[in-house]
Amino acid sequence: MATEIKFEQVNYWYQAGTPFAVQALKNIDLHITPGSFTAVVGQTGSGKSTMIQHLNALLKPSSGTVTIGDQVITNETNNKHLKPLRKKVGMVFQFPENQLFEETVLKDIAFGPQNFGVSEADATALAKRMAAEVGLDESLLSRSPFDLSGGQMRRVAIAGVLALEPEVLVLDEPTAGLDPRGRLEIMQLVTQLRDEQGLTIVLITHQMDDVANYADHVLVMGHGELIKQGSPREIFSDPKWLEAHQLGLPSATKFAYELQQAGFRFDTMPLTVDELADELAPQLQKGANSHE
Amino acid sequence: MNKVMFGRFIPGHSWVHRMDPRAKLVLSFLYIAVVFFANDFWTYLIMTVLLLASVAASAIPLKVYIRGLLPLFWLMIFTVLIQVFFGAGGHVYWQWGWLVVSQNGLNSAGLILMRFVLIILVSTILTFTTEPLEIADGIESLLSPLRKVHFPVATLALMLSLALRFVPTLMDEAEKIMNAQRSRGVDFGEGGLRQRIKTIVPILIPLFVNAFNRAIEISTAMEARGYQDGENRTKYRLLKWHGVDTVSLVIYVISLGAVFALRYFS
Ligand SMILES: Nc1ncnc2c1ncn2[C@@H]1O[C@H](COP(=O)(O)OP(=O)(O)O)[C@@H](O)[C@H]1O
Ligand SMILES: [Mg+2]
Numbered sequence: 001m002a003t004e005i006k007f008e009q010v011n012y013w014y015q016a017g018t019p020f021a022v023q024a025l026k027n028i029d030l031h032i033t034p035g036s037f038t039a040v041v042g043q044t045g046s047g048k049s050t051m052i053q054h055l056n057a058l059l060k061p062s063s064g065t066v067t068i069g070d071q072v073i074t075n076e077t078n079n080k081h082l083k084p085l086r087k088k089v090g091m092v093f094q095f096p097e098n099q100l101f102e103e104t105v106l107k108d109i110a111f112g113p114q115n116f117g118v119s120e121a122d123a124t125a126l127a128k129r130m131a132a133e134v135g136l137d138e139s140l141l142s143r144s145p146f147d148l149s150g151g152q153m154r155r156v157a158i159a160g161v162l163a164l165e166p167e168v169l170v171l172d173e174p175t176a177g178l179d180p181r182g183r184l185e186i187m188q189l190v191t192q193l194r195d196e197q198g199l200t201i202v203l204i205t206h207q208m209d210d211v212a213n214y215a216d217h218v219l220v221m222g223h224g225e226l227i228k229q230g231s232p233r234e235i236f237s238d239p240k241w242l243e244a245h246q247l248g249l250p251s252a253t254k255f256a257y258e259l260q261q262a263g264f265r266f267d268t269m270p271l272t273v274d275e276l277a278d279e280l281a282p283q284l285q286k287g288a289n290s291h292e
Numbered sequence: 293m294n295k296v297m298f299g300r301f302i303p304g305h306s307w308v309h310r311m312d313p314r315a316k317l318v319l320s321f322l323y324i325a326v327v328f329f330a331n332d333f334w335t336y337l338i339m340t341v342l343l344l345a346s347v348a349a350s351a352i353p354l355k356v357y358i359r360g361l362l363p364l365f366w367l368m369i370f371t372v373l374i375q376v377f378f379g380a381g382g383h384v385y386w387q388w389g390w391l392v393v394s395q396n397g398l399n400s401a402g403l404i405l406m407r408f409v410l411i412i413l414v415s416t417i418l419t420f421t422t423e424p425l426e427i428a429d430g431i432e433s434l435l436s437p438l439r440k441v442h443f444p445v446a447t448l449a450l451m452l453s454l455a456l457r458f459v460p461t462l463m464d465e466a467e468k469i470m471n472a473q474r475s476r477g478v479d480f481g482e483g484g485l486r487q488r489i490k491t492i493v494p495i496l497i498p499l500f501v502n503a504f505n506r507a508i509e510i511s512t513a514m515e516a517r518g519y520q521d522g523e524n525r526t527k528y529r530l531l532k533w534h535g536v537d538t539v540s541l542v543i544y545v546i547s548l549g550a551v552f553a554l555r556y557f558s
Binding site: 160 | 473
């Protein structure tokens with residue numbers, strides 16, 4: 001049941017064999033364990049989007065193998081056998097609101113399941129459940145998706161993918177272009193899906209705070225290569241390396257490094273605001289006491 | 293969609309790349325017009341040699357051009373078959389009911405195929421070596437005499453360059469939308485005709501909605517910067533006629549003139 005994903009020596013060329021050929025992935029080896037929350041970070045153009053399109057076989061490796069559950073995908077794999085994967089691995093693209101097309105919100109959410117043979121009645125029931133899950137008001141369900149706000153359209157699109165009832169949910173910068181509140185709500189939804197329904201999450205993001213707060217494994221991409229992987233704590237323990245690769249620190253960690261320059265001491269660098277508060281409180285207490 | 297080479301620009305500094313877009317447009321049109329006058333071995337030989345020389349002068353490998361022809365493969369097969377079966381007359385090689393393969397049919401099929409390939413290749417030389425915006429500038433400049441009769445040349449050129457500019461953007465967008473719908477379980481290119489038409493709707497609607505939104509944004513952005521239609525504006529890129537253009541023109545006129553001479557005076 002649990003879907004494990006493995007990349008072995010995966011290379012990918014766009015437009016292979018033309019003068020425009022670009023190698024977007026170079027010798028990628030990676031492993032995504034069931035139930036994990038994996039964050040993928042890296043500069044624009046580093047190959048993140050290309051990598052995740054291998055997770056449901058929208059792209060097939062030019063060489064190497066991708067294993068998704070019990071299915072092995074190579075360059076020679078026949079496209080006919082890929083459809084079950086699309087249900088197992090749900091894919092929320094960047095700006096997913098661009099995929100909406102139905103007359104009503106409800107019909108759009110129910111579109112996916114029907115492509116996998118779910119009856120219209122069952123798909124509609126599923127769509128209602130998913131709309132509630134992503135926090136869409138019932139009154140919106142009969143409206144045209146094109147009349148909604150950007151944030152609402154994005155929820156409709158995410159609900160449309162959740163309606164496939166995937167085991168793995170892949171999201172490509174799902175909070176890009178949203179206001180802070182919209183961002184927080186989407187991230188809360190994603191963690192809730194992982195914690196309550198046991199979905200495996202793969203998230204592309206530029207928000208290091210999100211990485212620190214939610215992820216348990218981080219993949220760092222650079223120029224098509226997987227240049228580093230590990231827990232958020234491991235990744236954020238080397239600010240110089242991160243800066244050299246034009247990646248930031250979580251704001252709490254950044255603040256802690258600045259405090260360190262000013263004489264504070266941290267045994268382990270805090271990644272989140274809560275951790276920072278836990279580390280700071282005793283030191284501030286001591287400082288306050290010593291002034292008495 | 294990544295595999296479509298037809299209509300794409302390949303940067304370079306070859307003889308053909310350096311030519312004035314107006315020269316390339318005029319020569320391509322001349323060539324296409326003269327293709328229809330070629331009718332025997334020698335005239336086709338001249339046309340083919342001229343084309344291959346132009347391909348060589350573009351410094352883009354022939355195999356890239358051939359790949360550009362592949363998407364049109366079925367269209368070519370179809371036209372050829374129509375010609376083979378419906379061009380009656382001459383010696384009959386094979387017959388089955390009303391399907392007849394005759395000498396005339398084969399001849400005209402060969403001719404059509406040859407013309408087809410030559411015309412596609414010569415247009416491909418133009419698009420491979422000329423940026424879309426240069427083509428638009430060239431067309432505008434060639435049409436500029438029509439200003440005298442109050443033809444809106446500048447407006448037409450603007451429409452053309454905007455359209456050309458957004459072809460690749462729309463193609464990228466179509467690909468993204470297709471991937472998103474594939475992820476929701478749509479099988480493109482499968483099932484019967486009805487099924488296939490049904491799969492077009494989830495691509496076309498988002499594509500149109502995005503294209504309209506983008507058009508509105510662009511017009512707002514242009515108006516915000518004071519753009520006015522139909523003004524006499526100057527150009528950032530000026531078109532200049534060089535020696536390469538004159539030399540190419542002379543070569544083309546001589547070769548194409550030879551085709552005429554062979555057809556009408558031999
Ligand atoms: N459809 C495509 N055709 C050609 N090249 C592409 C295409 N998509 C992406 N690329 C190239 O592949 C590289 C990786 O892109 P991408 O995976 O989108 O990176 P990221 O998501 O990290 O920004 C980039 O150099 C990009 O220009
Ligand atoms: Mg990307």
